[in-house]
Amino acid sequence: MPSFRPAPQTRCARPVAGPVRPALAVLLWAVLGCHPSGGGREPGPGVARALADARARTVSGVAYDVTLDLPATRAAPVTGRVAISFDWAAAGEDLVLDFRAPADLVGAVTVDGDTVVPRLVPDHIIVPARALAAGHRTVTIGFTSTDAALNRQDDFLYALFVPDRASTALPVFEQPDLKARVSLALTIPAAWDAVANGALVSRDSSAGDGRHRLRFAETAPISTYLITFAAGRLQRLTAERGGRTFTMFHRETDARRVARNADAIFDLHAQAIAWLERYTGIPYPFAKYDLVAVPAFQFGGMEHPGAVFYRADALFLEEAPSRPQELGRASLIAHETAHMWFGDLVTMRWFDDVWMKEVFANFMAARITRPAFPDVDHALRFFRDHHATAYGVDRTAGANPIRQDLANLRDAGSLYGAIIYQKAPVVMQQLETAVGDSVFRDGLRAYLGAHRFGNASWPDLVAALDSIAPLDVAAWSRTWVEQPGRPTVTVRWDGGRVLLQQTDEWDALQAASAGSPGRAGAPATRALRWPQERIDVLLAWGATTRVVHARLLADSASVAVEDAPPGAPDLILAGVDGQSYGRFPLDDASRATLLARAAALTPALHRAVAWQTLHEEMLDGRLPARALLEAALAALPGEPDELVATQLAGLVRGTYWRWLPDATRRAVAPHVERGLWRALDGAPTPGRKGALFGTIVSVTITPDGIARLERIWRRQEVPRGFPVTEAMMQAIAEGLAIRGVPDAEAILDEQARRLTNPDRQARLAFLRPALSADPARRDSLFRSFAHLEGRRRESWVLDAVGALQHPLRAEAAIGRLEPSLALAEEIQRTGDIFFPLNWLNAALGGYASPAADSIVRRFVQAHPDMDPRVRGKLLQASDELRRASAARR
Template identity: 45%
Template sequence: MLKTHFLLFLLINAAALNAYTAVEDSLTESGVSEALARQRAASLDSLSYAVHFIIPEARQANISAELELNFLLRDTTTALILDFKAADGAVSDIMLQGRSVPWRTINGHLVIPARLLTAGKNRLQISFTAGDDPLNRNENYLYTLFVPGRASEVFPCFDQPNLKARFTLTLTLPAHWTAVANGPLQRQTTSGDWQTWSFAATPPLPTYLFAFAAGEFQRISKTIDGHELEMYHRETNISKLARNSQAIFGLHASALNWLENYTGIDYPFQKFAFVLIPDFQYNGMEHPGAVLYRASSLLLDESATQRQKLGRASLIAHETAHMWFGDLVTMNWFDDVWTKEVFANFMAAKIVNPAFPDIDHRVRFLLSHFPPAYAVDRSAGANPIRQHLDNLAGAGSLYGAIIYQKAPIVMQHLENRLGARAFRDGLRDYLRKFSYANATWPDLIAILDQRSDEDLRQWSHVWVEEAGRPRLRTVLHRTEDRIAGLSLLQDDPAGQGRIWPQKTTLLLLRQGTDLAFSTDVSAASTPINEAIGEPIPQCILPDSSGLLYGEFIPDSTSMAFLLRAIDTIDNDLWRASAWLILYDNLLNGTIPPEQFFATLLNGLHKESSELICNTLLRTLRTLWWRFLSADQRTHFAARLESLLRERMQEAGEQSFKALWFNALQDVVLSEEGVAWLFSVWSGATTVDGLTFSQRQYTRMALELAVRPGQNSDSLLTAQLARLSNPDRRARLQFVMPALSTRKAERDSFFISLKNPARRTHEPWVLESLRYLNHPLRAAGARHYLRPGLELLRDIQKTGDIFFPKRWLDALFSGHTSPQAAAIVRQFLEEHPDYPERLRGKILQSADLLFRAARLQRPRDAGD
């Protein structure tokens, strides 16, 4: 009898499998195709997931799980297709309406035949073994990270942003573990060595925002202005925790209050908790009720720089802004992922202002957003803000500086065109209309367009749908010592004839009174008639507001002034803008590196703004390692180190001192300078006014280890012995082989990175890769370039969203030679059909390498 029933089951199952249509097969390509997403969005409604994970303490042990999925179904003519990218045999049973049903597994999908479906309410129950990678399992803790489409690597789901659902989570864990999730804890029960945590159902969320963390965490809670805030952490340094906690909680509370006031909507989720993860892949991730942060981004050292303090405040404001922009209202498809990121960054820039009243926030906005956006837009791999996406599998490649840094600049332009009040009121309408739902960029533009006399759709096209930036220059006609005519010219470097409309205030710098002329740059040539008859200026700057976007080519008189006397520009915003202009002209080959270096040294000697100093020191690192030859570095080392030590000693604030010290340890080369740094690391020398953490001592040890003449093995072993925190010890142990004096050990370490399991801790991998390719070892690291490029597609497949670009940045970081550039170009030539966005990432990351190789004269370069 049992045999007969089994044969009957096989016959039924076979008949069901043969019933799949060609249409259904076309929807089951790997990933989530746009076609599948549209079909499901039209067919499904009222989703809820109840998931139970049983998680053993042993990292290698399987995680058993149960899922109940309830939904309304409109279309029963097409098979039900869920996403589940798990190992073969991971699903043990599927029940629909309480009865076991057959299913097919194909290309990371579970397919249930259409004939078994019922219009209306459906209840699906699945028993399965959970996938592992996005659970980020460590020795005694784990955390989920599902963005953009990795939830389906862990449990069966409809893994697309416009199928929001309510999630009810149950976790069965080792009894000594703690757990935190999106929803509030409802109950907690203990049975022997196990403890079960049951969390309340969430408001509607997309799958990428469903999250939990569990393990050996400590909890701190505070209530500020009616908001109960919870922090989970693993920090063992009690003084560091105490020193930072007040600021961390206070910044969250301030951000919540500001956003509630600006949006007119109370915090839209049930609770606000955040988890500090050691070496988290990102700086932060906005899961409502369970925000994840990189611990070191919030728990700052005592000598944290102004930039690091601002960065912490901006990060907290960014993730908090996401609760409204991204979580409450979510993009319909990941081609509009930029809309959540632009508002998070744009709002963050507004939120942090009151917390830092002594800072010129216009300068900060300029220096935080323009350089990284320009770095992409000047490259051959430039991409538009809004990019087409035909499959969710490629969504990670959409992320980058254009959506995080250029988009807020564009949004600032939009706010200026509408007016701050009209812009805010439009956003309020948008948030109310699409609360707990999904929206597109055209949805928002349609709302804002009603509040403007301009055609915002047309304005949006070149800024949002097109890549690149304009090239700007001034043309001045003179009659003796007076202006006879002045125009601002705009052209398209790509030769497509595009015009980027924007407002600017042209600035004429003169001895005595400077002159400013406001204009709308909306044509190839914009005359500045008001300037006619004015005396010839010393210098013309294209903008006094810090918002004009583009490459500016100064006239010869202005260029000579900036190279000679940029430090005499009193206004911080104008001076910061001028530095960006000079850097652009270094990279385009107009200014020789040695001449730029002389101007930069003079600027560093006199600059008083910590914000501008930070940018100049970052520019110094690039110039020093990429555009000066090894001989030039040797020649200038003592002079540069003396300047940096002098500025460090005279700096008043500890944060300002740390800025100079950090730059010094990154560029130090002279025998005397290296000996001094070693003396600081060993404790034989102290730096007045600076206190170093173990993290900073580790950084010193790493920089010393890569300098010639150092015994890196003994030095790093000594530093390892100093560390007591297990997470910091594990990181250093991982990185150490990348700094070995033995080339064979370094090569073996690089080869080990081909194994995805070795790339689990992405920040560790990136730090190691940077030291493998350090400029002082670049000539012996060139052979990593080709295999590193060949790994890129696997890195995209197995890593998180920022990892491919950061891998490339680290891989190319120390290389400047024509030989290295040729390896990259050859790889691209040999792969003409390489995925377009990954190709773009390679071109973006290799841009400085290509420019350095072109500028390089025959010389004894470090690479």
């Protein structure tokens, strides 16, 4: 991405080759001059809210006609021209367009065919007022794109503009509430194919120069972050479902893998569209539904209307996938399809409400997937998919509210995270419970109908619901949507009654971290009340159990227990409904009982809540890590539900690496490895065996265990009951290298030869220095990440950092920790939306020592001017390090 001087002078575009004769261009340059008009202040970098609001009042009816020339070589620039048509209501004012590129990448500029000389300031092209009369205008600009959002490879590229990166590729109005109709023409090498938002209208090869010109149809009105195209060596697969044609573009070279997955991929899309049409009462709103399977895509998916992008391996599952993997694919497809209505048809006015499109995509996905998986406990799945990840943020000093302020669109990427993806659906489910599902659906239908192909904000939906709901939605929102954190709900027995008392966990954290730099400026106390319509409490007296349904709308609640056995219960476990949200601490007796009996609870949802609660107890220092590890490992072989088994495997893996001191880990490793192999041998399905095998590959450190994995990689031993896939073999090879086996380089050489897909070959080649036993090679790779070009393939970079900072190497590599933290702000500015937090998680994930915790604390204290959102992400990523290191002190 180009860099700009912090306080640049106003610049003028110099005359460039174009439709204007050179002499006339020079005359225009002299006459128009180069100076700010009217002495007004120039717009700053990014798109400030004030600029966006002003444009929304004065610009309407926008259309982009974009022509791009895509060269065959990555080293050659992408060039283009855009004709921007719009209605202009601000005669006498300058027009500000957004283009985040150096001045020399701006070509000829015309207004209604007349050449003008714009002023160029960082991130903007300013068309002078004297060139613009009120009415319908067309501004045409020639340009050279930067590569910041074009994700270019030698024979493939794709545009990813979310949230504010369209302006790195072409001049636009970069704000979500100036929707536009988009026409696109691409000139590409003859051997390439391409896909875009609009349908392909024509492909012209008449020039005879080995290049083809593709013209795509004009789209319905969409926001700039949704504009996209992909081009390169692509294969197509087309299918019809329910009278609708779907086309999938991909680069997968394993034809059997494609064939094995294709029907399910198309079926799931068709089912999702049909469900959403029924729920919303609105037919699918766009002209086509193509999908693009992108190798090593930065996200799971991206909802470009007409050309939805997916991470290829999320669609093309390997042989004998686990049930959670199949569910994950279905949810991803349902999520992106829900965006066609929630986010694409109706879009937030400003990115402070980006959470709205994500919450409804996840919320709807949880419902869409139910019919395709009738054997799955979907209440359990909702709990597993949302609560633990959201708690991982809300319990930290870096917690953020669901709805966050945003002064400038350049910071929009910092708003994404677990709170909008995981907490918000839980909160929305609580709102649906409070108002009733039919009222909730009717409110959403009214909201979508009133704003179709337009923009709306959270207050618009609140107003729609408040008009028909029995709840004061605005008051409810002030806590659940506009504040960070979660309640702490303490439950105790009082002679035949259950007493629930809530406090604000934020207040306790604030008191515990008084003076901490992470909470500087935070309110000392808030004393919030978190209303919840339903909190189920499990009570157990030996084998006798009761479940009590409680409403907690005030500071406390009391519920009578009918037919309660005499005496106090052995176990009090709150939140077993799987919808309620908060920290539910255990008393001493309940903790001991639950640790012994969690595996025996029924139904499966109760077990999942139990294991999550025990994990929270460990994080709070109220349960020894080894006790939790032993309990989870013992429960794993007999766990009948695959979702809970996956949860247990994750607990074993996370506790083993993060919470056990090195000496303890080495001591228990033989026992842990035997226990996991025993669970694998007894697993009932190939998919479940394969998932457990992944855990074994992750945790194995004993000589015997490493030798067995090497035999499997060399195909001298074949595990029974499941296929050892290419991805598993690659994971073994990488793990053997990290563990320093003597012939690691030869193993990696052979693994590279086994790979047949060029994208997977390229990933392994990139990763090789991170896997090397040579510290100099590892350091050289790490230093390359300080440069933007070294970070282009973000998913590969994260894999490399995970290998560099693996727990087996982390303490020896602790010198990289502070430089990793120092890069976070730069990565926030230049990376895609999930990259900053993922970078910090990868950099910190291998550490648990007090020394590493001290480095983080000193870094935060030494940088009081750190971007607050980056500081928040650092506090989120380092929270478990802080807790684990405290347990070791």
